[in-house]
Amino acid sequence: MTDTTELITIPGNWNFDYTYFAGEAASRFFAALKDSQQIMGARCPSCQRVLVPARSFCDACFKRTADWVPVGPEGTLETFTIITAAFPGLPKPPIVMAYVTLDGADTALVNMVNGLDLSDIGAAAAQLQRQPRVRAKFIDEPQGRITDLSFVLI
Amino acid sequence: MKSRMAVVGVGQTSYKRAHTELSSADMIWEAAEKALDDAGMDISAVDAIVMGVAPDALAGENGVEKTAIFGAGKPYVRVNTGGVTGSSAAFAGASYVGSGRAKVSLVISLERMGQATTSQQVFNTIFDPVYEKDFPLTTITMAALRASMLMRVYGYSERDWAEIASRNYRNALKNPLAHIHKDLSPEDILASPLLAWPIHRFEACPMSEGACALVIAGESSVGDRVPAWLQGMASTSDAYAMGDRFHRPEGTLVDLLSLRRSAERAYADAGITDARKDIDVVELYSPFSSAEAMAYPALGFCAPEHGPRFVQEQFTDLSLPSFNPSGGPQAANPVSATAMVRIAEAALQVRGMAGERQVPGVRRAVATGQGGATQFSTVCVLGIERPD
Amino acid sequence: MPIYIEGVALEISFADARRNLSELIFDTVRASVDDSGREMDEIDSVVLAAHDLVDGRSLSSMVTAPAAGAYLRDEIRFSDDGAAAFAAAMTRLEAGDNRRSIVAAWGRSSEHDPDAFSRALFDPYMTRPLGLDEFVLSAMRAQLLLSSDGGVREAHERAVTRRRDAAGRNPRALKAGGFTSAPHFPLDTGDMPLWADITVSMVLSTEPTAIRVTGMGQSSEPYLFGDRPLRSIRSLSQAADRALAEAGTPGTAMDVAEVDGLTLIDEALGLEAVGLAPAGEGMLGLADDPRANPSGGGASGYSRPAMGLLRIAEAILQLRGQAGPVQLDGVRTALASGSSTVAGQTQTVIVLEAA
Numbered sequence: 001m002t003d004t005t006e007l008i009t010i011p012g013n014w015n016f017d018y019t020y021f022a023g024e025a026a027s028r029f030f031a032a033l034k035d036s037q038q039i040m041g042a043r044c045p046s047c048q049r050v051l052v053p054a055r056s057f058c059d060a061c062f063k064r065t066a067d068w069v070p071v072g073p074e075g076t077l078e079t080f081t082i083i084t085a086a087f088p089g090l091p092k093p094p095i096v097m098a099y100v101t102l103d104g105a106d107t108a109l110v111n112m113v114n115g116l117d118l119s120d121i122g123a124a125a126a127q128l129q130r131q132p133r134v135r136a137k138f139i140d141e142p143q144g145r146i147t148d149l150s151f152v153l154i
Numbered sequence: 155m156k157s158r159m160a161v162v163g164v165g166q167t168s169y170k171r172a173h174t175e176l177s178s179a180d181m182i183w184e185a186a187e188k189a190l191d192d193a194g195m196d197i198s199a200v201d202a203i204v205m206g207v208a209p210d211a212l213a214g215e216n217g218v219e220k221t222a223i224f225g226a227g228k229p230y231v232r233v234n235t236g237g238v239t240g241s242s243a244a245f246a247g248a249s250y251v252g253s254g255r256a257k258v259s260l261v262i263s264l265e266r267m268g269q270a271t272t273s274q275q276v277f278n279t280i281f282d283p284v285y286e287k288d289f290p291l292t293t294i295t296m297a298a299l300r301a302s303m304l305m306r307v308y309g310y311s312e313r314d315w316a317e318i319a320s321r322n323y324r325n326a327l328k329n330p331l332a333h334i335h336k337d338l339s340p341e342d343i344l345a346s347p348l349l350a351w352p353i354h355r356f357e358a359c360p361m362s363e364g365a366c367a368l369v370i371a372g373e374s375s376v377g378d379r380v381p382a383w384l385q386g387m388a389s390t391s392d393a394y395a396m397g398d399r400f401h402r403p404e405g406t407l408v409d410l411l412s413l414r415r416s417a418e419r420a421y422a423d424a425g426i427t428d429a430r431k432d433i434d435v436v437e438l439y440s441p442f443s444s445a446e447a448m449a450y451p452a453l454g455f456c457a458p459e460h461g462p463r464f465v466q467e468q469f470t471d472l473s474l475p476s477f478n479p480s481g482g483p484q485a486a487n488p489v490s491a492t493a494m495v496r497i498a499e500a501a502l503q504v505r506g507m508a509g510e511r512q513v514p515g516v517r518r519a520v521a522t523g524q525g526g527a528t529q530f531s532t533v534c535v536l537g538i539e540r541p542d
Numbered sequence: 543m544p545i546y547i548e549g550v551a552l553e554i555s556f557a558d559a560r561r562n563l564s565e566l567i568f569d570t571v572r573a574s575v576d577d578s579g580r581e582m583d584e585i586d587s588v589v590l591a592a593h594d595l596v597d598g599r600s601l602s603s604m605v606t607a608p609a610a611g612a613y614l615r616d617e618i619r620f621s622d623d624g625a626a627a628f629a630a631a632m633t634r635l636e637a638g639d640n641r642r643s644i645v646a647a648w649g650r651s652s653e654h655d656p657d658a659f660s661r662a663l664f665d666p667y668m669t670r671p672l673g674l675d676e677f678v679l680s681a682m683r684a685q686l687l688l689s690s691d692g693g694v695r696e697a698h699e700r701a702v703t704r705r706r707d708a709a710g711r712n713p714r715a716l717k718a719g720g721f722t723s724a725p726h727f728p729l730d731t732g733d734m735p736l737w738a739d740i741t742v743s744m745v746l747s748t749e750p751t752a753i754r755v756t757g758m759g760q761s762s763e764p765y766l767f768g769d770r771p772l773r774s775i776r777s778l779s780q781a782a783d784r785a786l787a788e789a790g791t792p793g794t795a796m797d798v799a800e801v802d803g804l805t806l807i808d809e810a811l812g813l814e815a816v817g818l819a820p821a822g823e824g825m826l827g828l829a830d831d832p833r834a835n836p837s838g839g840g841a842s843g844y845s846r847p848a849m850g851l852l853r854i855a856e857a858i859l860q861l862r863g864q865a866g867p868v869q870l871d872g873v874r875t876a877l878a879s880g881s882s883t884v885a886g887q888t889q890t891v892i893v894l895e896a897a
Contacts, residue, residue, distance in 0.1 A: 007174055010666050014214045014270075018598035019653050022284045023562030051398070053285055056561075057568045059393055059608035060402070062575070062582045078400050079306070079407065081298035082351040083290050095290055099299065099397050099407075108397035110289060125351050129306050147288045156638050177667075179765075203762075207621070209600035216595055216662035217883045220765045227780055229760030230888045231630060234594065234621035236601035242618050246630055252637025255758075282605055284562065387639075391588070391617040394604050404614070415614060526604040530617075 025056040028068075034144035038070045039136060041105050049106035053146075072102035073136040074154065080113065080128045082121055094118045100134055100151055111136075112150045127153075156423070158541050159251045160381030161501040163193025163369030169333040169362040169486035169495075172268030178215065179222035185365035186222075186262050193369035193379060200369075201256035202229045206243030206263035208236050208490040213266035229256075237441065237525035238389070239263060240494025241532040244368055245387050251372045259370045265488030268363040282394075293441060294358060296396065296527045298350035301444035303408050305352065308458055310447060312352050314465045316340035318443035319357045319484055321468070326481025328511040333362040333486040357443045359487035366491040366498050373540070382501035385518070386420035386535035396527055413522065413531035414452040421454065424518070424535035429454035433475045435503045435519040437496035439483055446477075449522060453533075475520075476513045479503065493523030497534050504536045545632050547753040547894070548642075549578025549745035552855045554738050554843035556719030557652035563597060564609035566741050571610045571646050574743035580642065585745070587640035588617040591627035591647035591847050595662065596654050610646045610743070623647075624742060625802070625850025625880025625890035629758050635748055642747040647852075649845030651737035657723050659846065663884045668766075676804055677734075679767050679885040681726040684807040686772055687825065688728055698806075700829035702732035705806060709736070709838030711867040714856075716843040733806040735844030742851040744858070750897075753861050756791075756875075757893035759784025767885060775808070778815035778879060778889040785877070785891040786817065793817020796893075797873040798833050798860045800853035802840075802880045809839050816877055816891065836860065836868045850880010854892050861896040 022030070025042070032038045041050040042065035044058035052071055057064050080098035096116055099108035113134065118124050134151040142148035165188025167173065167181055176184070182205075190197065205219040215221075219232045229250070235242040240263040247259035304310045320340045326332040338356055346356040371379070390412040393399060405411035417429075426432040436453070440446035447465060450456050455475075456464040468474055478484070480499040483492050500519035502508040517539070523532035551573035553566070561569070575582065588611050594602045603619035610617075616639075620627045624647030631643045660675035688695050709715045722734040746755075761780035763770045770776065786793055793799070799818045803809035810824035813834055819827030827834050837856040840849075857876035859865040875895045882888040 008667075009174070012214055012666050012670075014211055014662075016595060016598070016658055016662075017655060020284065020598060021557070021559050021562050021650075021653065023565050024560040025565070026284050026562060049402075056565050057572075057609070059613050060398075062568075062572065062611050062613070064572075079299050079303035081295050081302055081353075083295055083298075083349075084351065085347060085349045085355075087290060087292060091290060097289060097291070097295055097299070099400065101400060106401050107395065108400045110286065110291065110397060112289065121348070121351055125302070129302065131306070145288065146285050202760075209594055210621075210662075211594070211600050215665065216659065220663075220882075220884050220887055221665060223762045223765065223887070226764050227761055227777070229629075229781075230762035231620055231626045231760070232622045232882075233618065234601070235603060235619050246618060246633075249630065249633040249637045249639055252639060253633035254636065255633060389616050389618065390614060391607050391612040393613055394608050412614070526601060529604055 025054060029053050030144035033148045034142040037138045037142065039072050039102060040068050041071045043067045043069060050104060052102060052105040052107050052109050069104065071104040075100045075102035075134055077128060077132050077134050078108050082118065082124060084121065098151065114150050115152045157252050158373040158383065159248060159370055160376055160383045161368050161536065162371045162376060162379040162381055163189040163195065164498045164501055165189030165192060165367040166331055166495065166498060167364045168331045169364035169488050171362065173363050178213065178218045178264060178266050181365040182222040182262055182264050185367035186260060189367035189369050195258065195369060200228060200258050200260040202247065202250040202259045204243045204247040204259060204261045205230065205232045206239040206490055206494060207232060208234055208239045212270050212489065214269045218266055219264065235525050235530055237489060238493050238523035238530045238532050239490045240366065240492055241497060241523035241534060242389065244494055244497050245389060247370050248384060248387060251370055257372050257375045260367065261370060262365065262367040263491035263494040264365045265363050265490040267361055267489060294353060295350045297442040297445055298353045300408055300448060301352050304444060304448060307408060308461050310462050312344060313340060314447060314462055315357050315443045316343040317465060318446050319343050322478050322482045322484035325479050325511065326485030329480045329485065332481045333360050353442060353444065359441050359483045362486045362488040364488035364491055366494045368494065368498060380505045382504035382536040383540050385537045385541050386424035388416040388419035389532045390415040392529045394529060408448055410448045410452040410528055412529065413449055416531045416533040417453050420533040420535050426535065430474060433518055433520050434516040435479060435500060435513050436475045436477050437480060437482065437500045437519065437521045438478055439493050439496050439522050439524045441483060441524065443484065479511045479513050493532060496521035496523065500536050504538055543636050543748050545635055545746055545755040546749060546751040547744060547858055548580060548747055548751050549574040550855050550858050551577055552714060552742040552852060554714055554716045554740055556716055556738050563650055564606055566739065567606055567609040567646065567648055570741035571644060571743040574745055578745040580745060582611060585611060585642050585644055586615055587631065587634055587643035588612040588615050589627045589631040589643055589645045590619040591622055591624040591851060592619060593621045593847050595659050596649045596846060598654055611644050616640060623847045623850040623880040623882045623890065624852065625854060625878065625892060626882065628851055628854055628892060629760055629890050631746055632755065632758055635746060642745065644743060644745055645851065646743040647848040648741040649848045650739040651845045652739050656737050676885045677723060677726050677729065680805040680807055681729045683772060683811065684728050687807060694825050697825040697829040701806060701810065701825055704829055705838055705841045706732065708836055708868055709841035712838045712842050713866045715838055720843065729805060735804060735840035738843030738845060740843055740845045740848040740852055742848055742855050744855065752897045753858055754895055754897065755892060756895050757785035757789030759891045760889065762888040765884060765887060775811050775815045775886055777887065778812055781889040781891040782816040785893045789893040791875060793877065796833065796875050796877045798836060798857060798870055798876045800835055800837060800857045800878040802849045802853045808886060809835060812879060816879060832870060836870055846883065850890055853880055854878040857894060861894060
């Protein structure tokens, strides 16, 4: 072997296909979005928190949840970021993403915030830092996916 | 009850974008061989091997950890806990020693992400395919969500993030193993492109390849080797959904609850009562400089509302611990290994073997690990004194 | 410090669209905690075996660990076989790091492609370009075994039948759904694992119960199959030797052995490796020895990386007298094994006894 051994690289791709079962709880949550434009939470009978999205068990108490209750459509924006760099496979920037605690919920939900003037990022950030009130806005033809809704400032 | 053990060997490859001249097996070998040489031991002295490799997709090889099980015939297990893989693997190796089933454990972690051409997309697959994959939830935007909340709640500024990052880069200049050797000022960092407000590109960690290994010996196997005694080790896992962490009484999104809980337990075992005084060096795992600030209150260095002040104090108060003398993840982030590298660097500091980056008079060092969206946190305390 | 089993639960299903992966895991872990009679407050450790490429996302334990009870607990996830996680949980309790631990493992064949998973285990340079999967290696072992000896071939047919019957009688086995990969010659459908959705969970502690772990052993072999002995599973022999030495009993003294193997051929070789059958007579053992895999082994349902923990669970049910129609009489000692990728490169053996 000489010092000038050519270093070989082999191209490859890593492509795995999956079928994710969303389960009854998530399916019911999505059906409520699609059929009645309602965002559902589930209450843990132990800690009494209303968990959003509604889910079948509370991981803190390790117990099954009980009642389902609608939350929102208004809520408070907890925190946000403004995405300015493009990433492959994701929507074109600038995009605002935020966590919102809908009225009646004990957990926050992540989604996009639309309708903001993003020509001055600093000014938009200052506005969002004030934890504004927002409302969930649905697309005209909900599909039963989390992207059926987004948030707008009230 | 709890048996005494020490790190007696450290081995690391250098960290860089891609080790094009090394196979995965080569990298594992190099780190392990260096650690065993440092410990003055042969593989025959090792009773258990714990291997840490995080997402397989980053290497593009399923079971890349299986390629170099040398010394065939040893118990061998693989850990994958994302960003804390390196420390989880070290703790698992320590458990084998603590149980008495091993006198000596060899723990290794490997990051092969130089083989991935689309690593950010891999990172994006850590999120929930049902509720979250349609959003630009990435490790960067997750950190940005926290950073903006830290600014609102505790009054941090973008300048604070930049100063932390600058300090890390500066320290890395003395670490020949680090990936990034650039003396970047806070101004340079603030001038770098904004990725997701308020995070700038130079506040994010590089994507590095490398391997790290530790030899952990039970008390009776330390002999006249130079030990860094493991005085405390703790790991805590939090809820997955960031949205679940806003309103709970245990702690909010930016309280870094899992790190706080781990620190409490590890400090109690180590006999640390005043973090500012009892700790000399902190090798802190934060994937972003803003995340580092979130760790300070959790580690007991300051009250949460005094965080911004603590950022400044670090530069003026020499009695405080030194942070990331290695440069930290800012300067090298071989994801699977990063948390083990923190322990390795802390061990080198305690043993007085950190070369140009050695901090004088280190009696005790703390190494932290972070995985998921600050979901998993580990704290490891090492010191020159053997625990009672 | 001995380790005891406080609770156990398992479920073998397929494509249950009512539950997502987390819900499937929650159900089984919750059931094991209920079975233990303990409260979640008493549990301070969660040790998991799961694989990102099976679960379909990187760092899959972010989402699944909380479903397994990890909230604010000391949790660790091994991308390794479930029996290896069991062994790791033992060390944590023995070291005094934790008091009581959940150990859980899962794999959902209805969500991922197990053949693609297997192919990706092969290195991109020497073996993946050949399109190898682990069944190829099993088939090569089968070729050696079955071509040499007519007696082995005859025993093999009986072993296939016996295994299928046991799976039919095991109430926990998969009854509908599932699928098998296309067998490579000379493997036949009857040798193949039944891909299914598996969740297993147990609760371990140092407080005495009726079921005690008496031995644990682990070992490993080289990566390249050509570097390993073909006719025997060396890592499993070594692991079994270690576990049985600790337990102070020989493999032949076991009242039941639940031995993991990707195919029936691997199960047969496994019986030899753990000492339940003499060298060369593993297939005979699988055909005639009622102690060998009464659960039906891989024919009852299979998914990496859960199998070692499933084998341990079936052994525990035998010791408790809760195995139902496949229950053996007078079971006091049991051995269970779990094998990892690649083609059983690392092995864990657990020996248990009933008080």
